[in-house]
Amino acid sequence: MSPDRRAVEAETVTRLQDLIRFDTTNPPGNELPAALYLKTALEEEGIATTLLEPVANRAALIGRIRGTGASRPVILLAHMDVVGVERASWSCDPFAGEIRDGYVYGRGAIDDKGMLAANLMTMLLLQRELKHTGAKLSRDVVFVATSDEEAGGEWGMGWLIEHHADLLDAEFALNEGGRTRIIEGGQTYLAVQAAEKISHVVAVTAHGSAGHAAIPLEDNAIFRLARALEKLSRYAEPVLLTSITRQFFGRLAEVWPNAEERAAMLELASSEKASVERGAAVLSRTAVFNAVLRNGISAVIVEGGTRYNVIPASAGAVLNVRTLPGQSIDEVVARLRTVVDEPNVTVEITQRGAEAPASDPDSAMFEAIAKTARELNPKIAVVPYLSTGVTDSARLRRIGVQAYGVLPFPMQQSDEERMHGHDERVPVESLHFGTRLIHGTIEKIAR
């Protein structure tokens, strides 16, 4: 390894450790000190920054390397806040950035301070190269670090778009939201999120006569609710393939180790109805695949009753319904009402998610990501991906930015599952892979 590369890798690890050591647990967030750290790092390299403070001790930090303006800017986005920790369940201090067995440990190591560090390193490396060669980029590269992503983004991307949308004018953005997964047999696939499901809240409420529990009543609201939920538990929305899910399964089949599932993926990617149905039946058995094949319905809260000898007049449950892009929540709810078919049970939308368009899985940006990934690992499969989770990318897509989500660090599922869990960690080697992936992608798209 060249001394240069070794120095860059050491700096990357140190930057990540530094970022983990800012406790940005949200709530309350307290991201300002981390933003000031990023500001200093960028400015020391000669990169112009803008620090915005939406509310006390919270911040958005923007850094910009100017290009010639031949093309519209590209954004490198990451959030500074992290979710809370249950310290007793960690084997180390979650805010120390400890290195052990080839991993950097700490809250945020993979969500999202790893990417924040990789984005920062990309900015520093680009600026150093430009200084060295005197070359110019074809477009601005805009570093954006936000607050409050983990609590809905009201003081983060939401605020930024509302008050400073001009700073976010861009053709493309790279954000969290995908994955680089090492699967059985050592194969790796990179899922690049190009669209996401939309999250809605739906209330199921049963009404009945209130009364003394000593006199059982036929129209007991809790039993009514139970019957409604039992019917919903057996209901699944129809399979619906978007062009992104078709490509996702078609390309994933190239590396998928399980023969039956591989065949099912190819069937799903075909255009024959019978094949698609056969493929969907097999893949629906796996929860994560099932979730991208149809609108999803999860019961999340149930409430009703006050004491042991009173029949309540009502009982309710809350459903989280996640629709595929372009699907109408009103039509889903109309179907749920038909399924429930109980007297005095209502099904109502209480919170509607906002629709966002998909990013183009054949764009120059997607190609730049895929090409860089293959340079780093010739056998990697790069697949467009529709995520079931929600990220800041939906907000960017709504203002016309084609956002793509990655988690650029190759990991086994077991490591990825530590996200939001205990002993979150990133393999040091994967941190370097991810930094090279982002750096290489930006070099290509901003050349």
Ligand SMILES: [Zn+2]
């Ligand atoms: Zn995140």
